[in-house]
Amino acid sequence: MQDKLNLMIPGPTPVPENVLSSMSKHPIGHRSGDFQEIVKKTTEQLKWLHQTTADVLTITGSGTAAMEAGIINTLSKGDQVICGDNGKFGERWVKVAKAYGLEVKLVKADWGQPLDPNEFKRLLKEDRDGKIKAVILTHSETSTGVINDLKTINNEVKSNSKAITIADCVTSLGACNIPMDEWGIDVIASGSQKGYMIPPGLSFVAMSKRAWEANEQSNLPKFYLDLKQYLKTSNKNSNPFTPAINLYFALEASLTMMQKEGLNNIFARHARHQKATQEGIKAMGLNLFTKESFGSPAITAVEPENIDAETIRKLIKNDFDILLAGGQDHLKGKIFRIGHLGFVNDRDIISVISALESTLDKIGELKIPIGRGISKTISILNNE
Template identity: 40%
Template sequence: MLPDQQFLRIPGPTPIPPSVQHAMNLPMIGHRDQETKDLLHSIKPKLKPVFGTNQEVLMIAGSGTAGLESAVVNAVQPGDEVLVIVTGAFGDRFAQICTEHQIATHRYDVKWGEAAEPEEIEKYLKSHPHIKAVFATLCETSTGVLNPVKELARVIRQHSDALFIVDGVSGVSGADVKMDEWEIDILITGSQKAMMLPPGLTFAAVSERAWKVIENNSRPSFYFDLAKYRDQLDNDSTPFTPALSLLFGLNQVLELMEQEGLEAVYSRHRQMMNMTRAAFKALDIPLLTSDESASPTVTAIKPDDFDPDALRKVLKKEFNLTVAGGQKHLKGSIFRIGHMGYCSPADILQTIGIIEVALNKIGKPAELGSGTRAAQEIMLSGGS
């Protein structure tokens, strides 16, 4: 293992492209000068296709959780009834944020590792007619589940007047999402996942329908007042000091996505998902999620005959390969591999090959090359 060589395969933060790192090292500029206005003017139209929207995408200095809280405080008020679809740790976080803000929070808990079922949400909405907003997670990072957001949006529209607010933090730019077409009202993401940037930026796209609700929300807000960001962005500015180095990097990220093409970006993520899943099936190691519910950005593996944390320790100590562990009640029972953003099928082949060696080192018999071969076959077939 070379001391400066590391392999980061967690579901965020993710590796950063060298050209993006270079862009972030550009000299600092005045955040109210014309150069910043020009930068924001360049970024604005390139962000919209990533969200699948014609709305402006707001950029806020803060983590993905800042985006989640901004959605809550702008779209609902204390005492309002909301439904939070909880399919893992980050659905639970949405529920915690709502509860902290004295919102009447209904939880619909789904077994971790499974996706929400639109038919069940339809039944819930019919029996709770006063719900003002429904919160859901596009990709549940803690379990590797991709929720059927398009279908959830359809039943919410058909059976309620509720806003549909989606945490897309580990999904947007790695999974195809069409905010306008699917009628999502607020879509949030963060910089450190498939967006290929360090932590520190959150993004929010807001529908016209949601803006009407926000504008009639009497609840006071200062930093998280989305209307302030909207109004300033119209003038190619921000209401507060922007994270300029991250904006330099974001501009380059969007250039890279345009060069590759968004459909190719999504196809690459699906291919890496299929390679990873095929590898562990070949190694006879169980996966947490079904193929139908699997996320293209992160895969959760649930071994039944070895300690996943023991594997993670060997991977880190001997190969400087970092994979994620489980969260909450899944801690110690799963490990997760991130395959999003600046990650290629070649990186997945390397990751699987290292894991095969590490499995044998912890006493788990694994036929060397079997998982790698399965991933190679997916790669050769173009299986995305």
């Protein structure tokens, strides 16, 4: 059926009707008093979401822009950094760091496995001269469905060095608890098309006091992503460049929805959907690519045995108008990924598990009686 596609990918995520409606308004002047009121309100809402009193700055750009901004505004050419690499996005930050002339030390893990906090501890303790200036990592590794132990890794950074922590929280912010001030994280980057429940186009950088102190020493080239310009104008409820005005309308609407639901309820909803998805998949005889103990609340990666994952994705899209994400790089055709992030409800979880079970039955790959997977999912949704 035309225009019925249901996004069950890690981004872009579904957008609420009232958020879409807010975007249909005529643009207003980005130097007007009306727009300044929106900037003022959304800035306070963003601080609420990040659980911080620090500066949270909005950039018109993707989550990669936010991460690049966090890196180039706190570091200098030749600085040593530790990059965590256990997936596609960990690899990306290594590439960004090297592009700016940073000296990268790696903490690696196989795709589907979490980063080991002890490896960060070891490298930091070996750095007796204090040359390591930052630890850069992805919290929720979208490519594999792994969530890394950001809290413990950040504790190791703070206990063993004067380095700052720069965290990609693009698919974790708004899905699980990340209390920036309580944990002492220095830089958090995120993007609008994930837990924020709005279309792509805005990104956010939260900067601690220690991050701004590092900024004073930074000499990497920057212009559009110069966060000093964003801070200066943010203090006046404005923006240094022409922002995506209608996305600000959406941001205000979505953050207001999130505040009404409440942080703890948002986190509980994502955890519940994660468990219902994982248990339903296991009950129908499929393998999880990532163990439940370190699975992301935003996305579940599935590794079907002896079945092309792309075939499953294609059939589910054609038969049920549900879009799942595929594997990336060497995992293409080996895994598919189910997003349960942002504006997702019980109906969406029931639909995707039912569609998956029906598809396996259709191609003769369901090895257990039909209905076992969806029964498990419904049981969890009804009792959690």
